[in-house]
Amino acid sequence: MPEGHTLHRLARLHKRRYSGAPVEVSSPQGRFADEAARLDGQVFTSAEAYGKHLLHHYGPLGTVHVHLGLYGTFNELPLPAAEPVGQVRMRLVGRTHWADLRGPTRCELLDAAQVDALKARLGPDPLRRDAKPDLAWERISRSRTSVAALLMDQAVLAGVGNVYRAEVLFRHGVAPMVPGRSLDRGLWEEMWADLVTLMRHGVRVGRIDTVAPEHMPAAQGRAPREDRHGGEVYVYRRAGMPCLVCGTPVAHQELVGRNLYWCPSCQPA
Missing domain, CATH: 1.10.8.50 (Helicase, Ruva Protein; domain 3)
Incomplete structure (x- = not known):
């Protein structure tokens, strides 16, 4: 299972590549299709990591919570995007790059209260400046x-x-x-x-x-x-x-x- 530094690296990468502009969000596999449809074409506002949890923020629309678990992976490639291969839970397409998420333990859309509850269940993260x-x-x-x-x-x-x-x-x-x-x-x-x-x-x-x-x-x-x-x-x-x-x-x-x-x-x- 990826350790915290991996998720913080992903958060930095996704913030740099996708934040501040509309993104295309889809779920070729279908298990995240309803949530993806709500987010498709909306502005990806920011990304952060807390422990082993990755959070993609979309302002008032909510936050995509990803936990990679043992088998989850993101692949990151420059545009143009290729046809989906395998069980792609979520596809994210931005201005210059696209990413496919496969095999996560969690990929869900949370509201602000649910994000707060998630963070409250976790201990301090050594990589966060707000850690106690x-x-x-x-x-x-x-x-x-x-x-x-x-x-x-x-x-x-x-x-x-x-x-x-x-x-x-x-x-x-x-x-x-x-x-x-x-x-x-x-x-x-x-x-x-x-x-x-x-x-x-x-x-x-x-x-x-x-x-x-x-x-x-x-x-x-x-x-x-x-x-x-x-x-x-x-x-x-x-x-x-x-x-x-x-x-x-x-x-x-x-x-x-x-x-x-x-x-x-x-x-x-």
């Missing part, structure tokens, strides 16, 4: 749940996914099964600041990089990581491989239906 990290701390500091599970709970923290979760815990030497209420406040503030830095970098470059210069492939004389997620990481998807810092095999287990990775030596219980 104290709200996440309030939830974490009272919880017996493991910090690894809490970081993936979008009601606690919006936009952080499996990669950022594993990497920020490693970078701060936090054992993933430590209860949230055992986490030190100062440490949490350091982790939050680190997430802001890492995720902003992800928005800029379009991949997740978490490895310090001294642990990069060139510095350690190792081959670059090959993974569809891109970027250099410490523990994510490195189960059984030597830790880049201490050489201990990276551990792995399933937690709340997701794969968890950590170094038993660098992140002692």
